[in-house]
Amino acid sequence: MARxxxxxxxxxxxxxxxxLGVARQQQDCERLADLRSWQAVKVYADNDVSAFKRxxxxxxxxxxxxxxxxxxxxxxxxxxxxxxxxxxxxxxxxIEIYDQRPKSEFATVTNDxxxxxxxxxxMARVMVAFADKSSHDxxxxxxxxxxxxxxxxxxxxxxxxxxxxxxxxxxxxPVAAKAIKEAQQEILAGVRVGTIRTRWWEQGLGNPRAGxxxxxxxxxxxxxxxxxLVGYRTYHGEILTGxxxxxxxxxxxxxxxxxEWEAVRAAVAERKLQQRPGQNRGRKYLLSGIxxxxxxxxxIRGQVNQKWKxxxxxxxxxxxxxxxxxxxxxxxxxxxxxxxxxxxLVLEEQRDKAAARGVPVEQQWLxxxxxxxxxxxxxxLLEAEKSKQITxxxxxxxxxxKEKERDELKLxxxxxxxxxxxxxxxxxxxxxxxxxFFDLPVERQxxxxxxxxxAVMIHPAGRGRRVFDPALIEPVWR
Numbered sequence: 001m002a003r004x005x006x007x008x009x010x011x012x013x014x015x016x017x018x019x020l021g022v023a024r025q026q027q028d029c030e031r032l033a034d035l036r037s038w039q040a041v042k043v044y045a046d047n048d049v050s051a052f053k054r055x056x057x058x059x060x061x062x063x064x065x066x067x068x069x070x071x072x073x074x075x076x077x078x079x080x081x082x083x084x085x086x087x088x089x090x091x092x093x094x095i096e097i098y099d100q101r102p103k104s105e106f107a108t109v110t111n112d113x114x115x116x117x118x119x120x121x122x123m124a125r126v127m128v129a130f131a132d133k134s135s136h137d138x139x140x141x142x143x144x145x146x147x148x149x150x151x152x153x154x155x156x157x158x159x160x161x162x163x164x165x166x167x168x169x170x171x172x173x174p175v176a177a178k179a180i181k182e183a184q185q186e187i188l189a190g191v192r193v194g195t196i197r198t199r200w201w202e203q204g205l206g207n208p209r210a211g212x213x214x215x216x217x218x219x220x221x222x223x224x225x226x227x228x229l230v231g232y233r234t235y236h237g238e239i240l241t242g243x244x245x246x247x248x249x250x251x252x253x254x255x256x257x258x259x260e261w262e263a264v265r266a267a268v269a270e271r272k273l274q275q276r277p278g279q280n281r282g283r284k285y286l287l288s289g290i291x292x293x294x295x296x297x298x299x300i301r302g303q304v305n306q307k308w309k310x311x312x313x314x315x316x317x318x319x320x321x322x323x324x325x326x327x328x329x330x331x332x333x334x335x336x337x338x339x340x341x342x343x344x345l346v347l348e349e350q351r352d353k354a355a356a357r358g359v360p361v362e363q364q365w366l367x368x369x370x371x372x373x374x375x376x377x378x379x380x381l382l383e384a385e386k387s388k389q390i391t392x393x394x395x396x397x398x399x400x401x402k403e404k405e406r407d408e409l410k411l412x413x414x415x416x417x418x419x420x421x422x423x424x425x426x427x428x429x430x431x432x433x434x435x436x437f438f439d440l441p442v443e444r445q446x447x448x449x450x451x452x453x454x455a456v457m458i459h460p461a462g463r464g465r466r467v468f469d470p471a472l473i474e475p476v477w478r
Contacts, residue, residue, distance in 0.1 A: 002039040003105055006064050006073040010083045014048040022047045025079040028109045033077050051086040069097050075105025082131040091128045150235040153250045162223050163255050170252040177255045179205045184264045188421045190447030193221050230254050230261040244379035262414040263421035286339045286445050291319050294459030298327035331460050337468040343437050346452045365416045371409040378402050454478050
């Protein structure tokens with residue numbers, strides 16, 4: 001009876017995502033299995049996965065080890081030993097299994113190493129040790145090259161970041177850029193990153209290389225706040241600066257102006273400071289936390305109507321004063337008509353305000369000249385030390401105060417543009433219809449309501465069958 005073996009294939013980088021490299025390895029491994037009269041029953045393919053990086057988990061490699069340990073396969077065929085392991089610890093895990101199952105088969109296309117013998121294991125350990133050193137040497141050279149490219153403002157290659165064209169990383173992708181800017185406007189208007197993440201996932205936006213994997217929250221946040229959006233070159237997540245202390249600009253088209261980018265970054269940072277760890281800001285109902293009981297004044301939250309069915313005329317939810325939340329439990333109201341009434345009142349009030357104000361005028365931050373002067377001072381100090389006009393000791397005495405002044409001014413600029421862009425986002429409310437209002441994410445709806453109201457008092461309606469009475473809903477205007 002033929003021995004059942006698993007074929008393992010791996011390639012570290014597949015920018016095109018076509019898996020051609022692992023397919024070639026599979027063909028050669030299948031040919032070798034046929035020559036040995038083994039039956040290849042499973043292919044374990046880790047495409048576009050590094051075996052050198054310690055923080056990378058190779059899912060198919062782990063599955064193969066488990067199957068070999070459990071006896072589901074009788075051995076492994078790989079193209080080369082370095083496809084299996086470039087870290088000695090991974091090789092030792094594999095050798096441990098061959099110790100437990102000494103009759104297991106092992107073969108590679110490129111050499112004749114047998115993990116079932118002491119000599120073969122010694123040779124394998126030497127080969128993996130050299131492969132590990134080779135990876136370290138290559139990593140060091142690549143890092144140095146990438147740093148050099150970054151300092152010159154050049155791109156480092158690889159898959160194009162979201163927002164730029166796949167075939168030309170210097171050119172903006174109009175569709176992706178539009179999605180980014182719309183999402184940034186939502187951030188400024190109060191929408192959560194999690195809501196944008198869900199919508200992008202449904203629309204297929206954000207990460208064309210993610211396949212079936214849902215994007216992580218921090219990935220979407222990075223896309224919307226990436227320094228690349230404004231043209232800044234980064235290295236390991238940090239904005240690089242030149243000899244003059246100014247950020248290095250990359251050789252690609254920016255998507256944001258400096259004002260837009262700083263506003264979004266400041267809004268995201270501010271929200272993180274306001275949100276407690278583990279707190280979920282997502283809400284389902286417009287007036288949750290805004291509505292209050294007219295009797296005990298406790299905050300009222302929306303709750304689902306257990307009797308509601310899609311075909312019924314009953315409201316799908318209600319606002320109910322709850323004893324559990326410290327309320328009296330005596331006031332409740334179906335939710336839909338309350339939401340509609342408040343939305344109509346708020347939109348009308350904000351349309352009136354917009355008509356009275358006229359068209360808002362975009363202003364420039366008044367500290368730009370002061371910031372430029374401080375940055376010029378820093379550049380002058382650095383140049384003076386470089387030309388030996390002052391010592392390093394003198395530079396380190398003078399530089400920190402200037403850097404602190406620069407950072408404080410940059411923070412003030414970011415705060416100014418954040419407030420300005422948030423105000424612009426609020427101005428757009430005046431053109432919303434009622435249907436468009438309810439199409440917005442619920443946190444955006446709440447931001448609009450809270451711009452006009454501080455609370456909504458829901459008063460008791462008495463006993464018996466009741467029709468909705470707007471007079472019992474009292475908006476508390478700011």
